[in-house]
Amino acid sequence: MDNRRVYLDHAATTPVAKEVLEAMMPYFSEKYGNASSLHAFGREAKDALENSREKIAKKLNAAPEELLFTSGGTESNNLALKGIAQNKGKGHIITCKIEHSAILAPCRLLEKQGFTVTYLGVDKYGTVDPSDVEKAVRDDTILVSIGHANNEIGTVQDLEAIGKITKERGVLFHTDACQSFTKEGINVKKQNLDLVSINSHKIYGPKGVGALFIRDGVKISSQLQGGEHEKNLRAGTENVSGIAGFAKAAEIAGEKENARVLELRKRLIKEILFGVEEVKLNGHPEKRLCNNSNFSFNGIEGESILLRLDMLGVACSTASACSSHSLMPSHVLLATGMKPEECHGSLRMTLGRDNTKEDIDYAISAVKEEVANLRRISPFWRK
Amino acid sequence: MYSKDVMEHFMHPRNVGEMPDADGVGEVGNPVCGDIMWIYIKVKDDRIEDIKFKTLGCAAAIATSSKVTELAKGRTLDEALDLSNKEIVESLGGLPPVKIHCSLLAVDGLKEAIHDFLAKNKRPIPDKLEKEHQKIKAEKCETGSHDHNDQ
């Protein structure tokens, strides 16, 4: 084995692309104005801010005025959920069991504050059945929040079908699109979306930058009080360099790269499913993010395989119980009906821009080797 | 997160394997996260002559299993029973607090193997060991709340 380093954790975060870094650089020490200032320095910053807004909004088929910048996916989700709930005062929210903790935790808080929340189940692939959404809508339902693509297993939901229902029933529709933005089509008009959370660090932009699309006319309550930034909805001097980077990242993302990654991902899944005994693919076989793969290996534990691969330079992620502080397996895998012991040997490999075919082949052989090594130590493997 | 010694034992575990003609076998499961360890001993003149293990678990579980077998080999049964969780952890240069429970797995496995040996040979079982044996058998999976850092 060579000294290769293969980063296969792009669902966690991505490197900042060269073009993105270049687009950000002027806004640190050269065009450093405050976008709220009236002078030329301020106007430079304001221009960058508004150009960025336009570029990103376009990717969602939204109007620039409908996009608000935040500090990332977590803040966007919190603002969407709490902002709508607070504005309505009371009511019922529908979400699902496999949402990211940046959705589930605010929902739990809202429950404590008197709102009711329905957590819809998913099928074995992690798919939400739109008819379940329809059945769950009540007279007092104020919001449906279903994530576009899951961060662990990559399953993509049918937003259009859910959007039809929410429109018919007159409830607001939010999606956490942090994982899917620029990978899967998001069209706020076609999908009837009222709110969309996106962030920058999953698409080769800087960390700590995100946005929330809020359809024109939808009222939300601000969660950060202070200055009059972002139409009075999000106080705080805008992170102009970060936002410029976010816009550049959105601009350079494209179908061609998605298709390239998809081919590599297909190769990875095929080789592992055929080349390793007793392994299962978690998530949907087709309706999944182009860069996501997630496996469960029988008879071994995820943290062990992760650390062994790390020693070989291959960086992945696991949702096994042993890797969490609570020693509970992932809520996502459990929601798909997997038993705790099946979640044990889970391994997520998420691909990206810098991965080559050679990288993937190296990772495949590393996985084969280390799975075999760990099974040799395992009491559940007698071959 | 792990010490050099833990990583070393994790990457190159000692005494891995099974023992068809073992004199005592300990099979334990970690009540916290559901991991499994099997430990086999060969006893001669009340001394652990040979020892083997197999573990399904995290790096800490594998490393402590390996370390336990290393420390137990050659000891008398009484000396082996004295092996404490603390001793294992210290000899590995420490473990992160959330991983301390993994080291219990290995210590319990060894105790169970010795208990099995004594029981099979109809030998008196020390009260303390019998109590521990009952406790290990009774322990069931506990569940806590979920707190992965989602990414």
Ligand SMILES: Cc1ncc(COP(=O)(O)O)c(C=O)c1O
């Ligand atoms: C689906 C999803 N939502 C929200 C977040 C949180 O975003 P951020 O890290 O920008 O706060 C992430 C990533 O961690 C994510 O994958």
Ligand code: FES
């Ligand atoms: S064996 Fe599960 S955390 Fe160590």
